[in-house]
Amino acid sequence: MDRSSAPKSDWTGRGPRRLLFALLAAGVVACSGTVAPGAASSEAGIEAVSTAWKHAYNAGDFHAVTELYADDAVLSAPGVPVVMGKAAIGGYFSKLGPVFAHAGLTVMDAPLGRAGTSGDLGFQWKRYRILDKSGAVVDAGKLLTLFRRSGARWLIIGDTWNSDGAPPR
Numbered sequence: 001m002d003r004s005s006a007p008k009s010d011w012t013g014r015g016p017r018r019l020l021f022a023l024l025a026a027g028v029v030a031c032s033g034t035v036a037p038g039a040a041s042s043e044a045g046i047e048a049v050s051t052a053w054k055h056a057y058n059a060g061d062f063h064a065v066t067e068l069y070a071d072d073a074v075l076s077a078p079g080v081p082v083v084m085g086k087a088a089i090g091g092y093f094s095k096l097g098p099v100f101a102h103a104g105l106t107v108m109d110a111p112l113g114r115a116g117t118s119g120d121l122g123f124q125w126k127r128y129r130i131l132d133k134s135g136a137v138v139d140a141g142k143l144l145t146l147f148r149r150s151g152a153r154w155l156i157i158g159d160t161w162n163s164d165g166a167p168p169r
Helices: 015-030 039-059 062-066 086-102
Strands: 069-076 106-111 116-118 121-131 137-150 153-163
Touching (some): 039 062, 039 086, 039 106, 039 137, 039 153
Antiparallel strands (some): 116 121, 121 137
């Protein structure tokens, strides 16, 4: 078959060029920074969970902290083995939290950027600071929290953080 008689959908015709152009245009639109409908409310939902975590933790309400995690959540805290499942995470916080509170420490955080979502999954990068009673920073670092939407609610499914300080020797 010579080129002049090839069907337009053949790779030698204009059909593939139009398809390629359409795919490139779609890619440009997808990367243009426009926010998908509902993304702002998803980001706000994720931020609300983050704020609730911080307030409950600083208030010593470790049951409320635990309720922000999904049943199959994973916690990867520095210096300890991975903690798997909501019940085990509750145990972790019920042991660590009172020690933290008794020392008069509080957690503060600040975003490293906007929360991100894709369907029913989301993530959030933050910087954290741990302050003592006088307001002095005793530790600082970064954290990554993964979320899954369950109905109208966002739950934590993965949680990890690490210090910017040098590890103890």
